[in-house]
Amino acid sequence: MPRKDLQPLHIYRLLPRTNCKLCGCPTCYAFAFNLISKNKRLEECPELLKEEFRDSYSALRKMLGEGERIEGSDHVLDRSRCTGCGDCVAVCNRALTTITKGGRLVQRPPVPPALKVIDGRLNVVEWSSCKRSVPGLDICNLCAEKCPFSALDLVKPEEPDEEDS
Ligand code: SF4
Ligand code: SF4
Ligand code: SF4
Known part of the structure; x- marks a missing residue:
């Protein structure tokens, strides 16, 4: 699954x-x-x-x-699979330039890159740039979807309010 x-x-x-x-x-x-x-x-x-x-x-x-959460982000990286190819970084840099407003794509004010490959592994270097960190913006999954090695996943820090068993 x-x-x-x-x-x-x-x-x-x-x-x-x-x-x-x-x-x-x-x-x-x-x-x-x-x-x-x-x-x-x-x-x-x-x-x-x-x-x-x-x-x-x-x-x-x-x-x-086997992935571990990159601290302070929604990103879960399986370090054993990440090759540092940078595909996620490239797609993110394009994704960061636009937002959806009223069903239309509009230009977003410039922000620093959210992702960077350091020492051959993906890092989240500017979480505040990621669309997932901004309330009201669309939930973005592009970086994980584009990873050719299934090394990257995105999670939400949700917890249940009460037991549901
Ligand atoms: S997470 Fe995936 S797309 Fe990003 S650098 Fe690692 S292998 Fe490449
Ligand atoms: S979720 Fe979207 S905005 Fe956030 S790092 Fe990935 S591609 Fe960039
Ligand atoms: S049995 Fe349940 S409550 Fe106890 S440590 Fe394991 S997960 Fe936690």
Whole structure:
């Protein structure tokens, strides 16, 4: 299943579901949200590391992939896949020049580049330039969509307001 189609319920079903709070989340369901948004790692659930959950742990690792969130952004990068090709940077630089207003594309005031390849890996160098950081702008996914190596993903830092189990 592609990561973008992953729902908290898919994750929750494989968690211990004891709501013990040892991971720092109020419920296992909240932990599932945090896993999808990459604010938590599987290893932060001590229950999941027990032998009895070995199969669930392996299945969850496969579902969630290996990427890590680039701090202060919505970007999740699998460093082992990123070649530093710069395709995402090029598409972003074009995307940054326009915004949609009233269904029409209009020119955006110039902003510094949001992305840059440093030492052969993608970095988010100016999060405030990314359209996703600006409330009211369209949610943009272009950089992740254009990555030829499926190294990049985008997540939202959402958490559930209450348990939904
Ligand atoms: S530590 Fe694991 S079992 Fe406990 S609440 Fe968090 S996700 Fe659930
Ligand atoms: S994230 Fe993808 S598109 Fe961007 S530099 Fe890495 S491999 Fe290239
Ligand atoms: S989400 Fe859009 S604006 Fe933000 S870095 Fe990617 S391409 Fe650029």
